[in-house]
Amino acid sequence: MSGKLLKHPLKSSLLPGRLEAGCDEAGRGCLAGPVVAAAVILPDNFSHPFLNDSKQLSHKKRMELREIIEKEAISWAVALVDNEEIDKINILKASILAMHKAVGQLSVKPEFLLIDGNRFYPYDGLSHQCVIKGDATYLSIAAASILAKTHRDELMDAAHEQYPFYGWDKNKGYPTKTHREGITANGISPLHRKTFRLTDGQLSLGL
Numbered sequence: 001m002s003g004k005l006l007k008h009p010l011k012s013s014l015l016p017g018r019l020e021a022g023c024d025e026a027g028r029g030c031l032a033g034p035v036v037a038a039a040v041i042l043p044d045n046f047s048h049p050f051l052n053d054s055k056q057l058s059h060k061k062r063m064e065l066r067e068i069i070e071k072e073a074i075s076w077a078v079a080l081v082d083n084e085e086i087d088k089i090n091i092l093k094a095s096i097l098a099m100h101k102a103v104g105q106l107s108v109k110p111e112f113l114l115i116d117g118n119r120f121y122p123y124d125g126l127s128h129q130c131v132i133k134g135d136a137t138y139l140s141i142a143a144a145s146i147l148a149k150t151h152r153d154e155l156m157d158a159a160h161e162q163y164p165f166y167g168w169d170k171n172k173g174y175p176t177k178t179h180r181e182g183i184t185a186n187g188i189s190p191l192h193r194k195t196f197r198l199t200d201g202q203l204s205l206g207l
Contacts, residue, residue, distance in 0.1 A: 013138070013139075014138070015112070021144075023099045023103065030174050031183075032179075033159060033172075035095050035152075036148045036155070037078070037095065037099040039105075041108060046139060048065065054145040056136070069147060076143075083193045087195045096120055114129055114138050116135050118130050165189075173191075
């Protein structure tokens with residue numbers, strides 16, 4: 001799937017000519033690390049034959065697209081909410097907060113927000129539209145999904161160097177067998193989300 005042209009190209013905008021920022025997050029279902037969000041405003045004429053939901057792309061293709069997006073976007077920003085804050089306010093609120101922070105860091109203020117998913121809190125008087133599977137529908141949300149994913153992956157790769165017991169270089173903090181076995185054998189790290197079900201026998205408070 002990593003190298004296929006899209007049969008149905010993504011939409012460039014909800015309303016042509018309006019400055020729309022696409023927003024998405026990465027890491028919501030992870031057991032460790034931050035949730036990372038991105039906001040991207042693309043030019044009206046932007047297009048790329050491979051731009052799609054980051055989950056449908058290889059790492060190599062995501063990195064190639066990230067370079068293009070960061071170079072050609074009118075504005076882009078990436079922000080995070082760490083695991084301690086996630087435990088305090090819950091993952092939904094943390095995901096939305098990360099998106100708010102990313103929008104607030106844009107160098108150009110958007111006129112409208114396109115949000116991946118079905119939940120969002122209004123930001124600074126801006127109108128918004130939630131779009132289920134938005135990262136496979138709108139170019140700007142797909143671009144945000146790529147930036148959020150690649151920036152978060154880099155953070156988890158760096159964290160793996162400090163805490164190599166959990167396989168974060170491979171699983172990026174998601175609840176794989178290797179990750180949970182690492183927790184059982186070594187305990188949790190300072191980056192783990194304590195309100196999540198970290199081992200198979202633990203009650204989940206965060207998922």
